[in-house]
Amino acid sequence: MASLKDMRVRIASTKATQKITKAMQMVAASKLRRAQTAAEAARPYADKMSVVISNIASAAAGSPGAPPLLAGTGRDQVHLLLVCTGERGLSGAFNSSIVRLARERALALSAQGKDVKFFCVGRKGYEQLRRQFDKQIVEHLDLRSVRQLGFVNAEDIAKKVLARFDAGEFDVCTLFYSQFKSVIAQVPTAQQIIPLVVEEGAAASTTSYEYEPEEDEILTRLLPRNLAVQIFRALLENNASFYGAQMSAMDNATRNAGEMIRKQTLVYNRTRQAQITKELIEIISGAEAV
Amino acid sequence: MATFHFDLVSPEKLAFTGEVDQVDIPGVEGDFGVLAGHAPVVAAIRPGILTITTAGRHEKIIVLGGLAEVSESGLTVLADVATSLDELDRAQFAETIAEMEEGLKEHEGDELDQAIERLDHFKSIQQQLSSTAMH
Numbered sequence: 001m002a003s004l005k006d007m008r009v010r011i012a013s014t015k016a017t018q019k020i021t022k023a024m025q026m027v028a029a030s031k032l033r034r035a036q037t038a039a040e041a042a043r044p045y046a047d048k049m050s051v052v053i054s055n056i057a058s059a060a061a062g063s064p065g066a067p068p069l070l071a072g073t074g075r076d077q078v079h080l081l082l083v084c085t086g087e088r089g090l091s092g093a094f095n096s097s098i099v100r101l102a103r104e105r106a107l108a109l110s111a112q113g114k115d116v117k118f119f120c121v122g123r124k125g126y127e128q129l130r131r132q133f134d135k136q137i138v139e140h141l142d143l144r145s146v147r148q149l150g151f152v153n154a155e156d157i158a159k160k161v162l163a164r165f166d167a168g169e170f171d172v173c174t175l176f177y178s179q180f181k182s183v184i185a186q187v188p189t190a191q192q193i194i195p196l197v198v199e200e201g202a203a204a205s206t207t208s209y210e211y212e213p214e215e216d217e218i219l220t221r222l223l224p225r226n227l228a229v230q231i232f233r234a235l236l237e238n239n240a241s242f243y244g245a246q247m248s249a250m251d252n253a254t255r256n257a258g259e260m261i262r263k264q265t266l267v268y269n270r271t272r273q274a275q276i277t278k279e280l281i282e283i284i285s286g287a288e289a290v
Numbered sequence: 291m292a293t294f295h296f297d298l299v300s301p302e303k304l305a306f307t308g309e310v311d312q313v314d315i316p317g318v319e320g321d322f323g324v325l326a327g328h329a330p331v332v333a334a335i336r337p338g339i340l341t342i343t344t345a346g347r348h349e350k351i352i353v354l355g356g357l358a359e360v361s362e363s364g365l366t367v368l369a370d371v372a373t374s375l376d377e378l379d380r381a382q383f384a385e386t387i388a389e390m391e392e393g394l395k396e397h398e399g400d401e402l403d404q405a406i407e408r409l410d411h412f413k414s415i416q417q418q419l420s421s422t423a424m425h
Binding site: 038041042044045046048049052055056150151154208209210211212213217218221222225228229232 | 297299300304318319329330331332333334357361370
């Protein structure tokens, strides 16, 4: 049986932990608001971009001269999985659910006899994937030093991916990130970005545009750009999801700590009262014996 | 004068939205003006200065490349970077140009041509900036 002093120390330490988780929750809440605004601010650009692209692409996809970013290399032997995760933990299942999705995909692809390569963005994903797929990770990047996610970061990643694509290192590239639905719901998502999947119906607009310069020239300019935009959107969604996940994880932790404190205090008080009663009995029986 | 809807979006934010009279765009194949009722066009943009005219007032915004789309619903410009003239940090802009000049050595072939072309666009922006700085 722990002594009263031990129990007091334990309660105090639980209280200290609760203070930390509470503070982290509030920090995550305020950062979430900012991340959410950033994600929303990026949306019009990304949406407009995909509309324009699908308009041009649906016309160009069938033609033999279509750029490989759109038409693919004609093979699907080597897959590159671009896994975007967070830099820090303490965010519930946020990182591991993205990693799990990527891992399942990788194993399924390997079972089909395909080659799988990884490009990890974010420290947590790299650490988790390294255990199993160390040799298959071709590159990893951490954005730890980045304070405010900018388009430059996404462009940087896109450039690296494109360089590998141009060098013929892979045929298909899939992006893994967590889509931000709400504070309590973040959905890990896989999105194929090379070759680009043009959604049917997205090109609903029947307007016939004039192109200046020619369509294929615009397309060759737009496709790499679009890649960066998609990655940027994924990073922003990820960022918002991360803070959402962290906020609910810390909220849970705070509540658990409260519950623990309640239980520990109960045990402490019982023990204290039992001891007082025991001492009283000792005193009384001592007095009677006199 | 008839107005039309104009959105200027960059990846990071919606830089401008509203009804305007006229927008002059620095296209890759030459500047062009868009008025209400313009035919549907998709055009690539070179780095340059975009002018928005609303009720006789001009607003200048620097765009560093991108794409313009005119449809029935109005004009949308997807700019790589959009900075309004007042917000621009001239010293930093000059620095960027200096860096680009430095960087020229690393490019070759087609890439060099592209880099030089881009540098020329930047320089012409700078020139326009200094010549219009008086008013």
